[in-house]
Amino acid sequence: xxxxxxxxxxxxxxxxxxxxxxxxxxxxxxxxxxxxxxxxxxxxxxxxxxxxxxxxxxxxxxxxxxxxxxxxxxxxxxxxxxxxxxxxxxxxxxxxxxxxxxxxxxxxxxxxxxxxxxxxxxxxxxxxxxxxxxxxxxxxxxxxxxxxxxxxxxxxxxxxxxxxxxxxxxxxxxxxxxxxxxxxxxxxxxxxxxxxxxxxxxxxxxxxxxxxxxxxxxxxxxx
Amino acid sequence: xxxxxxxxxxxxxxxxxxxxxxxxxxxxxxxxxxxxxxxxxxxxxxxxxxxxxxxxxxxxxxxxxxxxxxxxxxxxxxxxxxxxxxxxxxxxxxxxxxxxxxxxxxxxxxxxxxxxxxxxxxxx
Numbered sequence: 620x621x622x623x624x625x626x627x628x629x630x631x632x633x634x635x636x637x638x639x640x641x642x643x644x645x646x647x648x649x650x651x652x653x654x655x656x657x658x659x660x661x662x663x664x665x666x667x668x669x670x671x672x673x674x675x676x677x678x679x680x681x682x683x684x685x686x687x688x689x690x691x692x693x694x695x696x697x698x699x700x701x702x703x704x705x706x707x708x709x710x711x712x713x714x715x716x717x718x719x720x721x722x723x724x725x726x727x728x729x730x731x732x733x734x735x736x737x738x739x740x741x742x743x744x745x746x747x748x749x750x751x752x753x754x755x756x757x758x759x760x761x762x763x764x765x766x767x768x769x770x771x772x773x774x775x776x777x778x779x780x781x782x783x784x785x786x787x788x789x790x791x792x793x794x795x796x797x798x799x800x801x802x803x804x805x806x807x808x809x810x811x812x813x814x815x816x817x818x819x820x821x822x823x824x825x826x827x828x829x830x831x832x833x834x835x836x837x838x839x840x841x842x
Numbered sequence: 843x844x845x846x847x848x849x850x851x852x853x854x855x856x857x858x859x860x861x862x863x864x865x866x867x868x869x870x871x872x873x874x875x876x877x878x879x880x881x882x883x884x885x886x887x888x889x890x891x892x893x894x895x896x897x898x899x900x901x902x903x904x905x906x907x908x909x910x911x912x913x914x915x916x917x918x919x920x921x922x923x924x925x926x927x928x929x930x931x932x933x934x935x936x937x938x939x940x941x942x943x944x945x946x947x948x949x950x951x952x953x954x955x956x957x958x959x960x961x962x963x964x965x966x
Contacts, residue, residue, distance in 0.1 A: 831918030
């Protein structure tokens with residue numbers, strides 16, 4: 620309950636100060652979080668990931684999908700999935716945030732994604748990584764995240780591939796009561812999708828929730 | 843005969859919705875157009891990632907004991923749903939309904955389970 624009122628208060632403060640900041644009466648707290656996303660978030664059901672609203676694939680992606688062997692999915696051998704696949708599945712995550720950082724702690728393989736608030740461009744040389752390089756900024760009480768430098772691999776467990784040209788734009792916001800986290804996610808991947816693909820996701824706050832870890836041993840795989 | 847197979851419209855409809863719910867490609871490995879129900883004695887519960895497995899002995903139509911592997915969500919999801927080694931233990935009897943493996947092995951992807959105390963839980 621305390622958490623909810625804290626969220627509402629922050630929102631109220633933000634909307635009160637906003638006009639003053641715009642008018643130049645106050646210095647803009649550019650790095651200050653405009654909303655509090657802290658907590659454990661559970662995907663609302665039904666959950667469709669990439670299964671529904673199938674985007675149109677490029678000939679290359681269609682061919683790879685047709686030849687996909689599900690037994691080749693590294694996840695079966697306990698290799699963590701990459702981004703954005705991590706965010707498309709039903710499994711929960713916890714968000715921890717500071718002024719400079721929003722951190723997604725995914726239950727899937729204990730993956731971590733750091734979003735650098737007002738983080739600036741990536742270093743001149745940055746190799747692609749499983750979760751890429753994410754920079755965020757606040758647009759009023761909406762968190763906008765740009766992610767690039769994502770390594771190639773599987774974009775979905777169903778066999779849609781990504782080829783290293785993926786960029787993802789996420790817009791996160793809270794419902795008025797702070798209980799629902801909403802995201803509009805646009806995946807741009809010219810080698811995979813003919814056009815950018817946008818999905819809307821929601822999660823509900825699990826006020827007493829926690830994220831669980833569990834061992835994964837490739838030897839236990841049935842496949 | 844404790845093993846029954848039926849085509850399920852609900853299962854067909856849920857296929858699309860759940861494609862990405864599993865780590866691996868569920869429709870490729872499991873026949874998501876059909877369901878199978880087995881009842882028997884629990885022999886083990888592997889509470890592991892990326893998928894947990896309930897192991898159970900099922901007596902087939904010929905009177906043979908067959909050890910089924912019931913694949914389901916990883917541990918975190920099961921803790922939230924109340925399906926854990928604390929309430930499904932070796933020696934207890936459960937009933938499991940799910941999508942059978944395409945290759946015919948005694949393996950399924952769990953949808954619903956009747957717990958040892960008789961409660962039915964929808965898992966996926």
